[in-house]
Amino acid sequence: MRRYLIAGNWKMNTNRDSAVSLAKSIADGSQAAAESVDVLVCPPFPYLIPVQDAVSGTQVTVGAQNCYFEEPGAFTGEVAAEMLADLGVQSVILGHSERRHVLGETDEVINRKTLKSLEKGLQVVLCVGELLEEREAEKTNDVLDEQMAGGLANVSAEQMANVVIAYEPVWAIGTGKTASPEQADSAHAHLRKWLESHYTSEIANGMRILYGGSVKPANAVELLSQENVDGALVGGASLTAENFVPIIEAGASLSK
DSSP states (O other): OOOOOOEEEOOOOHHHHHHHHHHHHHHHHTTTTTSEEEEEEEEGGHHHHHHHHHHSSEEEEEEEEEEBOOOOSSSSTOBBHHHHHHHTTEEEEESOOHHTSOOOOOOHHHEEEEEHHHHOOOOOEEEEEHHHHHHHHTTTTHHHHHHHHHHTTTEEEEEEEEEEEEEGGGGGGOOOOOOOOOHHHHHHHHHHHHHHHHHHHHHHHOOOOOOOOOOOOOHHHHHTTSTTOEEESSSSGGGGGHHHHHHHHHHHHHOO
């Protein structure tokens, strides 16, 4: 059985004090559940160090929300993957729909970031997902195929051990709408078939594919109980321990 990963993407939220308080509350509240479920929190760049300190000695790991694909140098405002690794950051979210559709990142850019992050030893949480008009036009699978092929270009089979896929239907992010469990599992199954056809069945069966899109305590068990759903990438609900910890506990309850 693939071990669940419950990841919190804090996006451009929190300040130093609230980030530290939130991290401590999550670590304290998930202590028992984290024995059987991996827990990841991804604060904004300025708070990576204080959040790292806050969860030190616990089973909660810390990730970043983005990085750049170049070595350190004259790239004002960017953060290099090796800088994240130097901090002890273990994961990085790449290809999130907000990076794609708000900030204009292409599959090529996401791929370059993926390759550089893997080179520096970071776990990549690669996000893929379709727009509402693409789902309505029955192009979901085509979009997923294109994003997977683009984002994972030149990623070796060996490197895939350090990749997690996150399926996030864009129409369900921050909207309150959630893909039905059947819709989520169908998309995840398609992604797993893509992995099998482009890598191996062993890689496909071992790959964790997270669901993201208005995950909350009320729907966590139903979503996580789907055969091909191996965790959640949580946005708004990860900003309070009261909402995030029950999602972690939902994963733990299904791991027994």
